[in-house]
Amino acid sequence: MPRTLSASDMVTPGSLSPPPTESTEGEQAGQPLLDGAPSSASLDTLIQHLVPTADYYPEKAYIFTFLLSSRLFIEPRELLARVCHLCIEQEQLDKPVLDKARVRKFGAKLLQLLAEWTETFPRDFEEESTIGHLTDVVGRIAPCDETYGNRMHQLLQTLHQKLASLGQGPEGLVGADKPISYRTKPPASIHRELLGVCSDPYTLAQQLTHVELERLRHIGPEEFVQAFVNKDPLEGTKPRFNDKTNNVEAYVKWFNRLCYLVATEICMPAKKKQRAQVIEFFIDVARECFNIGNFNSLMAIISGMNMSPVSRLKKTWAKVKTAKFFILEHQMDPTGNFCNYRTALRGAAHRSLTAHSSREKIVIPFFSLLIKDIYFLNEGCANRLPNGHVNFEKFLELAKQVGEFITWKQVECPFEQDPSITHYLHTAPIFSEDGLYLASYESESPENQTEKERWRSLRSSILGKT
Secondary structure, three states, X not given: OOOOOOHHHHOOOOOOOOOOOOOOOOOOOOOOOOOOOOOOEOHHHHHHHHOOEOOEOOOHHHHHHHHHHHHHOOOHHHHHHHHHHXXXXXXXXXXXXXXXXXXXXXXXXXXXXXXXXXXXXXXXXXXXXXXXXXXXHHXXXXXXXXXXXXXXXXXXXXXXXXXXXXXXXXXOHHHHHOXXXXXXXXXXXXXXXXXXXXXXXXXXXXXXXXXXXXXHHOOOOHHHHHOOOOOOHHHOOOOOOOOOOHHHHHHHHHHHHHHHHHHHHHHOOXXXXXXXXXXXXXXXXXXXXXXXXXXXXXXXXXXXXXXXXXHOOHXXXXXXXXXXXXXXXXXXXXXXXXXXXXXHHHHHHHXXXXXXXXXXXXXXXXXXXXXXXXXXXXXXXXXEOOOOOEOHHXXXXXXXXXXXXXXXXXXXXXXXXXXXXXXXXHHOOEEOHHHXXXXXXXXXXXXXXXXXXXXXXXXXXXXXXX
16 A cells, blocks of 8 residues: 655654753653654743754754744744854853864754755745854854855855745746736637647646646745744635745646636637537546646646536537546545545655656645645644643644655656747636636527526626627
């Protein structure tokens, strides 16, 4: 049986051997925080466990888990300031004479921590003050080892390159946020159809995978947590997007755009035979997405074909061989909390772990469901226990889910990009919702009173007809 990825697949945690510190009330000195048992601690203690010493370095799993979740309690820039202060205080880096042998042992561990932090959460260092903290603490240890200055310079150079890359955003980000929308069918002379750009389902599935991985690359792990920071309780069960979660929001908008693009391409042709051909084409594309492991595009295509303006085209669907479509629908059936999809996802994750080629490593989850899972994990467990301690067990589970995603999004796309196809996917005009209904009614006349009334209303508002 394929197994679900665990925290131990993401990293290699063991029992944490904390640095020697005094016990705080309600806590035992040396209490392991990654032994698989329920665990909690005060925020101060958790911060202390993050700080390396000459003889101690935190587990990789702990670093990721705490840096991911700590922003629910403390701003990253403030956390960095406290870590640097503790380093200076514990290692007595403010003294005129330093213990060079001890500082050398500590310095290597400090630089390792800073490298992991800047690599995984580069956006934590966008503010100039954070760079000041880094250069200050490293400047204090630099006289003890001439390599420290060079390593710090290299770290900052890599960080700036990473931030510059992330700042560029994926292709079509702005265009996908505000796509051009048709309200009526345009003349055939000015509209390009997708099948005229790409007629091979396998090729389109590959190009969709390119788009998905490019957009996923820009989503930082912290964005999953930032969506829930200071969430307005009046907003109900929706995550709160803000300027720190714009890549997550853009990715959700890409999914919606792909749904509408599929529906637009189906509703656009005037003849039902052509519409049926487009539907069968997208069924084949969806099947290839499933085989690749691109579940997000798969779900967007199925959702587009299930939109009411498309699903009501009974005469069109009568000409479609639907057996393959029903199989794909079954795989993405929401029944049992998407149990069929989750089984397929576990299979893809297992294939990725044992992959012999880059193609087998691809796992692109149905993103909206991943967001929902993380949201309900956040809502279902308290961040703090009644004694005020941080519920670290909750954040280990959060780190497990986000860690899986981080592993998947780092896979390099093995398929050669076709700019003409990806450009079309990003920029092709799509119908608005009203436009889809109007195109659908023009293709196959309204069948009942409700549809007839809606059609008259749409023609009146869009075409100015009575």
